[in-house]
Amino acid sequence: MSSDTPPTSREMPPGPDGLPIVGNYLAFARDPFEFMTETAREYGDIAAWEELDGPIYQLNHPDYIEQVLVQNNQNYIKGQNFQKTLGPITGNGILNSEGAVWRRNRHLIQPAFHPDRIQEYATMMTDSTEAMLEGWDDGETRLVHEDMMTVTLKIVARALFGVDIEDHVHAIGSALEEFMEASESLSNYILPEQIPTPSRRRIRQARERLDAVVYDLIEERRANPGEQNVLAMLFEAEDENGNALSTRQIRDEVVTLLLAGHETTALSLTFTMYALARHPEVESKLVAELDEELNGQTPTMADIPNLTYTEQVVKESMRLYPPVPGIIREPVKPDIIDGYEIPPGATVRMHQWVVHRDPRWYDDPLAFEPERWTDDFEADLPKLAYFPFAAGPRRCIGDRFAMLEAKLILATVYQQFHLELTPGTELDLMATVTARPKNEIPMTVHRR
Secondary structure, eight states: OOOSSOOOTTSOOOOOOOBTTTBTHHHHHHOHHHHHHHHHHHHTTEEEEEETTEEEEEEOSHHHHHIIIIITGGGEEOHHHHHHHHHHHHTTSTTTOOHHHHHHHHHHHGGGGSHHHHHHHHHHHHHHHHHHHTTOOTTOEEEHHHHHHHHHHHHHHHHHHOOOOTTTHHHHHHHHHHHHHHTTOTHHHHSOTTSOOHHHHHHHHHHHHHHHHHHHHHHHHHHSOOSOSHHHHHHHOBOTTSOBOOHHHHHHHHHHHHHHHHHHHHHHHHHHHHHHHHOHHHHHHHHHHHHHHHTTSOOOGGGGGGOHHHHHHHHHHHHHSOSSOOEEEEESSOEEETTEEEOTTOEEEEOHHHHTTOTTTSSSTTSOOGGGOOHHHHHHSOGGGOOTTOOGGGSOTTHHHHHHHHHHHHHHHHHHEEEEEOTTOOOOEEESSSEEESSOOEEEEEEO
């Protein structure tokens, strides 16, 4: 917490001691969720320590996070550590790019996520979900994370790029999966980039497999443009010199949107299904709302305003199990937070996992209680005590798309099926760019 008399601006706040050379990397890698939580608990709203790449500052108060992401966002970039993690697969797409390139591409892609356009995706989302459910047999055990990854990948490819990837879903999905798992390796962070570690070889091979499919899809759509979508917009776009975007630039945006457009929603749905199976009273209330509002019909965009409890369930799931458990930024010039100077070269960490579970903002924070999400509760909540989609100019461009998709898929599935956890199944997470299950989540599906 802040002291009564702020320290001198160049003094670092207290933080965990690390080991020689590797600093706190090993402690973080061993259990990142415990490390970030214990750091906040022991050192308060701002903590810091030294690493090989420079000082690390962990911000644990919504006001400080708002300063970085919103109020003083122009002072920060995603930075080298972020590029080192995602760049090998996404290149210079909208998630990674900075400055003029990011502004141009965000402007190009934004119309695809306009509320009017998102409404058009609703039927596509429910059609894809119902096609998935046709393959579910009463009483069988399903790997729900795998199912959610597949259906959300199909949806984003169809909605944003106008392509049916049925024949390529395994190649794309497995390449993205391989990348996410390999990117977790500690060696990626502590060894020089030129050293060809096993994890880096896996990342390179994943990119090669992904590129083989994505470049073919781009050329296929270029030859047969079809409807207006993100891919068509990218074909028509020009760079700052008036030149058409290169195929490599288009590839980077396609891969970025494929990854970002399905990964987090699939994780959110997986976590929600796990939580519902652990809390049958919440599932009963959800199903009662679906029965009353939908009466056995496929949910549509018009039904969304009436599915208030469904939305509360999704919000509470993303609070307790945020698909993105943390965000990093790097200052381009000094900033002052709580009296401490944050210098260029530092890395600023802001963890949804920590803030979303802080008892100052949430009563009984480890409980799964969708009912907490009333209008009054949200009005009283500090702005960035809940930020599953980040905030400010770099807030997730697809947040409305993701929320609509999660609600429609959840409503479609739970109208037809009750999902039961296989005995002994626990949710054990690993932290890459996202929070991912270390093991599959097997669930037995029972037709209602």
